[in-house]
Amino acid sequence: MLPAITATAILLFLSLLFWMIYLTKTLFDYKKLPKLQENKLDKNKESYPFISIVLPTRNESHRIKGCIESLKKQTYPNFEVIIVDDSEDNTVEIIKNIVGNDKRFKIIKENEKHDGWIGKPHALQQGSREAKGEWLLFIDADVSFNEKLVENAVQHAVKNSLDMLSVMMSVLCKTFWEKTVQPVPIGLLLFLVPFSRVNNPENKASFAAGPFILIKKRVFNKIGGYEQIKNKIADDVELAKLVKESGFKIGLAHAQHLIKLRMYRNLREIWEGWSKNIFMGSIQKRGIKSKTLQLLLALLGLFAVFDVMVLPFLATLVFLTLNLLKPSAAWQNLFLLSISVWLLSTFTQFYVHKKYWVGEPRYTPLYFLGGIITMGILLNSAFKTLTRSEVTWKGRRYKSET
Incomplete structure (x- = not known):
């Protein structure tokens, strides 16, 4: 039990650090x-x-x-x-x-x-x-x-x-699943792409x-x-x-x-659209040919999405329940840590997405649902790429080749 609690606390601190960096980085990019x-x-x-x-x-x-x-x-x-x-x-x-x-x-x-x-x-x-x-x-x-x-x-x-x-x-989101899922992969791209360096001719960073x-x-x-x-x-x-x-x-x-x-x-289009490019596009851009490295990248991506999008909300519920069932200083401290991380992530995404005109920021408390679905999309996209299966988009089938 103790190792699991310690590991969870470490992951929450990593998530806390991520959202602090995320806020700084995205606002810096925006101004540049x-x-x-x-x-x-x-x-x-x-x-x-x-x-x-x-x-x-x-x-x-x-x-x-x-x-x-x-x-x-x-x-x-x-x-x-x-x-x-x-x-x-x-x-x-x-x-x-x-x-x-x-x-x-x-x-x-x-x-x-x-x-x-x-x-x-x-x-x-x-x-x-x-x-x-x-x-x-x-x-x-x-x-x-x-x-x-x-x-x-x-x-x-x-x-x-x-x-x-x-x-x-600006990214328009009209249905429930658009509002809860779409901002998650788009928001993560805001962190991963070095937008502030794209306009510098001396820097190799690029984006379109x-x-x-x-x-x-x-x-x-x-x-x-x-x-x-x-x-x-x-x-x-x-x-x-x-x-x-x-x-x-x-x-x-x-x-x-x-x-x-x-x-x-709708959710089906979101699933098919992101499954088409969320993983394959990433490894094509980086020129990763090794299946081992591709697998490691997929696992890292799944871990990262879980840690920053899903864990803070999940841990808040778990530690709140444990503290109510069996009150203790340990459960209370872990609950306070997890809810602090979740609130920081919610505020950060609300502020950044509002600034970048992504979706409807008032849905940020539900982005943990989007995080879970994004993990499924990433898993599906990685599986199709690693097994060279076909991906479907607009009635066409494409071979997942890197």
Whole structure:
């Protein structure tokens, strides 16, 4: 009994230390990133670079409306939209009804994929070949944005002499499971990714968010486009890494006030979506080929999520119950320790997620549920990767190869 209690106390202290570091790190990162600012456009349309917006779609009938309407309302005067579709539902019909006779929009059918390609990179590569723009803007169907987004993003990229720009966006969560699960993996990414170093050309840190990547077409072609990362699950992160390693300047900025992302609608989508990339994307980014190291990374991830997301709440309940059943100074002290850690984690996540516009922060007391489900997702993702099983996403099956 004593060794178990001692181990639990040590784990709680580790969790306490983690949340103190988490708060410091995420707030430091937040302050280091610039915010997209609104500037007045020159009235001369020709003075602005032509932008080719590339949008891949597959069975997006439930969410494409907001994205297309956002594109139509953009104030930027010089752009085209290339929609690369591979849908089996009525996505195209919905798009056509919204677009009408707007000549800026073009819909093409996605070509058959060759061996080694996965869905999204293939569609983006095909769209880039059709693009006439000086800049390419890759977006996803699950975003909606302010009419000034493209205008402000282009101004920021040009003003700062960037070759590639991605942005931080607000994460919408509407259903119960979105509100309790989605913020957990996203919140952990806020800790794991060194956002404050991305904008430093002298530092190798890189990052991009797939729903919004603005890149010079010349640079995209020079690095070989998506051909170089055609089988990468986390294609956005890999593209940023490739661009920076090739000597080009990348940028990351706050745009939560301008762009909204709703990744998944229910628990099934959350499970499938994160199972697809939470583990495989991590080891692909780090180039970990050894199965032993992959297994160790999976176990470390499970332990970490349990320690910081689940244990504080679980220990609070256990030690409260023990102290009520058999009052003692030991149970009382352990209860006070565990509830202190849980309250710190709850406050920290509430504050940080509110600042980064992630989900609905008032649900933070229930994030221990999200932690349990995230552990299940990580276990599922690691199992499929280690056994080279197939992962399913949007009706497609992908081999889990590293």
